[in-house]
Amino acid sequence: MEIDEELTLKKIQIFLAFMRCGNLSKTATEMQLSNVSVHKALHSLESALRCPLFKNEGRNLIPLKSAYVFEERAQKIVQDIFITVNKTREAAGFAAKVLHLGSLYSLTVNTIPNVISGLKLRRSELDIQLLLSSNQDLVKKLKATELDAIIVALNETTQDDDFEILPMFSDDIFLAVNKDSKYAEFKDIDLSLLKEETFLTLTKGFATHNDSDIIFKKAGFSPKVALQVNDIFTLISMVSSGVGFALLPGRISAVYESSVKLIPLKQQYHMQQEIGLVFLKSKERDPNLLALIAECRMFASNFKR
Numbered sequence: 010m011e012i013d014e015e016l017t018l019k020k021i022q023i024f025l026a027f028m029r030c031g032n033l034s035k036t037a038t039e040m041q042l043s044n045v046s047v048h049k050a051l052h053s054l055e056s057a058l059r060c061p062l063f064k065n066e067g068r069n070l071i072p073l074k075s076a077y078v079f080e081e082r083a084q085k086i087v088q089d090i091f092i093t094v095n096k097t098r099e100a101a102g103f104a105a106k107v108l109h110l111g112s113l114y115s116l117t118v119n120t121i122p123n124v125i126s127g128l129k130l131r132r133s134e135l136d137i138q139l140l141l142s143s144n145q146d147l148v149k150k151l152k153a154t155e156l157d158a159i160i161v162a163l164n165e166t167t168q169d170d171d172f173e174i175l176p177m178f179s180d181d182i183f184l185a186v187n188k189d190s191k192y193a194e195f196k197d198i199d200l201s202l203l204k205e206e207t208f209l210t211l212t213k214g215f216a217t218h219n220d221s222d223i224i225f226k227k228a229g230f231s232p233k234v235a236l237q238v239n240d241i242f243t244l245i246s247m248v249s250s251g252v253g254f255a256l257l258p259g260r261i262s263a264v265y266e267s268s269v270k271l272i273p274l275k276q277q278y279h280m281q282q283e284i285g286l287v288f289l290k291s292k293e294r295d296p297n298l299l300a301l302i303a304e305c306r307m308f309a310s311n312f313k314r
Contacts (some may be wrong), residue, residue, distance in 0.1 A: 015057035018090065021083050023050040024062070028072065028080045107136045108297045111147040111159035113216065115241045115261050116284070120160065120177070120308065127304040135297060141240075145214035151287060158288040158301055162216030167287050175286040175302060177309040180258045182220055182280045183271035187251040190270075197273040200228040207253035208232040212239055216282060221256040224278050245269060258282055 027036040033044045040047065051070065055062050062079060063070040072080075099106070108128075112121050125137055140147070140156065147159040148166045161167065163174060184200065186192050192203075210232075211218040225232050235253050238244050241261060248255050249268040262271055274280070286305045292298055 013057040013059070015053055018087070020050045020054045020057070021087060023047055024054055024076075025080060025083055025087065027051060027070075028076065032069070106134065107138055108158075108301065109138050109140065109156045110301070111140045111142065111150060111156040111161070113144065113147075113161055113241075114141050115217070115258055116160055117141065118261055118263055120260070120284070124160070124301075124304050124308055127307060128301055131300045131304060132297065135300075143212070143214035143239075144216040144219075148287070151289065154289070157292065157295075158286060158298060160284065160286050160305070162220075163283040163285045163287070164216060164219065166216075167285075171289055171291070172287050173290045173293055175305055175309075176283055177285045177305055178312045179281045179283050180260050181273070182217070182224065182256055182282065183259055183273055185245065185248045185255045185257040185269055185271055187248060188268050188270050189251070190254075192254075192272060193270045195272050197275050199275050200224065200278050201230065203254065204228070204230040204232075206233070207235045209236050209238070209244055209247050209253040209255045210234055211241060211244060212237045215241075217241070217256065217258060220280055220282060224256055224274070224280055227278050260284075 023036065023040055023042070026039050027033070027047065030036045030039060033047050036042075037044045037047045042050075051063065058079070060075055061073060062076040063072055065071075110125075121139065125139070128135065128137065140150070142150075144161045144164070144166050147156065147161055148169075150156045151159050152169070152171070160177070163176060167174060184192070184198050184203075192198060210221055213219075221232075236247060238247070241257065242264065244255055245257070245261060245265050247253065248257075249265045257271065259271060286302065288298055288302075
């Protein structure tokens with residue numbers, strides 16, 4: 010038996026509302042329709058089912074046995090449809106109970122804790138899974154939909170037509186030195202004076218590695234690199250121990266602040282990292298992402314004050 014095309018979910022919902030409310034007026038109010046529209050929908054439903062559901066007693070519609078049978082089955086149908094829609098959206102990463110968020114290591118000092126705590130206030134039921142990695146790796150995972158959103162440095166790696174971007178704040182790059190270094194008391198530093206010094210860097214793919222390359226090029230030399238590491242906290246620890254110098258963003262100033270000092274670069278070497286939220290345009294209406302976007306906007310607003 011073929012299902013009549015006039016048998017629609019909307020008409021079933023109107024029917025179920027009528028069975029709950031008991032009259033046209035209350036049903037119309039609940040469904041935000043006119044009495045006439047409700048009456049037409051019920052009559053059309055009878056035509057689609059090819060059997061009567063009600064009998065007329067004056068102006069009232071009285072449910073027949075067929076209406077109660079249909080009500081019982083229809084309730085389950087509507088419930089199943091809602092469950093199916095939700096499961097489908099979750100499988101596609103929309104309104105899922107888990108948010109997969111990517112971030113740079115350096116943003117865990119202040120930015121990420123603030124964003125996550127605010128997001129949990131907005132959506133307490135949300136399970137947030139955080140992945141820390143390089144700019145390059147996080148962008149790749151976002152593109153492959155392994156992550157729902159990333160908070161990273163905005164540069165050539167984030168320039169993609171599939172991405173939506175929300176800038177959050179800018180951060181200066183500094184020279185990080187051990188507090189006992191001869192450069193520790195400098196007001197600012199001419200990087201070209203350090204061409205014979207030993208440097209430590211992050212590995213390729215990290216935004217700070219790329220920015221360091223640009224700054225060293227401006228200074229006119231390739232640094233003597235003693236060590237490359239995969240996370241910024243190991244790098245700071247090495248600077249703290251006096252192993253070498255590094256170019257690092259200001260946001261990590263609270264880490265090892267008693268043993269590491271950040272020296273501003275002279276104007277000709279000045280560089281800023283733009284930090285922002287990046288997500289796929291195809292997911293921009295996902296409720297979890299909307300909450301994250303709102304929280305990142307709030308963070309950005311507070312940061313500028």
